[in-house]
Amino acid sequence: DAKTTQPTSMDCAEGRAANLPCNHSTISGNEYVYWYRQIHSQGPQYIIHGLKNNETNEMASLIITEDRKSSTLILPHATLRDTAVYYCIVRVFSSGSARQLTFGSGTQLTVLP
């Protein structure tokens, strides 16, 4: 799995968009970008994933650069409940065997009132 680099922490004002960056310069052609988050003392929560096209769901949007070396997770209208550690993971889309998820240090997002 390709290595990812994320800022340690970020703040965002409530109601504003939160943009969380992730660098993955060694990503290979068959690796996807996945985002999870973990609210304090809870289990991680899947947010979104993508290969090369931008993706959007009810939780967030994922913007992947054309060279796929970096991506940005966008929470369009951050709320206090979005305060969590956000993890960017790059890995092959697995369809043959169960594999563990490897979470790095992630970005601590704090949404301020």
Next chain:
Amino acid sequence: DGGITQSPKYLFRKEGQNVTLSCEQNLNHDAMYWYRQDPGQGLRLIYYSQIVNDFQKGDIAEGYSVSREKKESFPLTVTSAQKNPTAFYLCASSAGLVYNEQFFGPGTRLTVL
């Protein structure tokens, strides 16, 4: 509602005792996982199971045991052989073809006294 449940949420045990953590899912997922998380750290895989009656060791299986007698259940036993069992334990599951999208339970915080 579909999801993963873990019980209990908090567990205390005396040193030298075995303890079993429960994990149940009603998502009809084939694969299930047990992770351990220590304060400020990422997740480490203990055991995983791809199908009923089959399971594999993860990176830190020593001192733990599991069973998978039913598709919806994957209990974890922390034995007295585990040297440092105090941690946050997370159970997860994933569907047959989308293994990277794992759904997590709320976790069990085990404290050894």
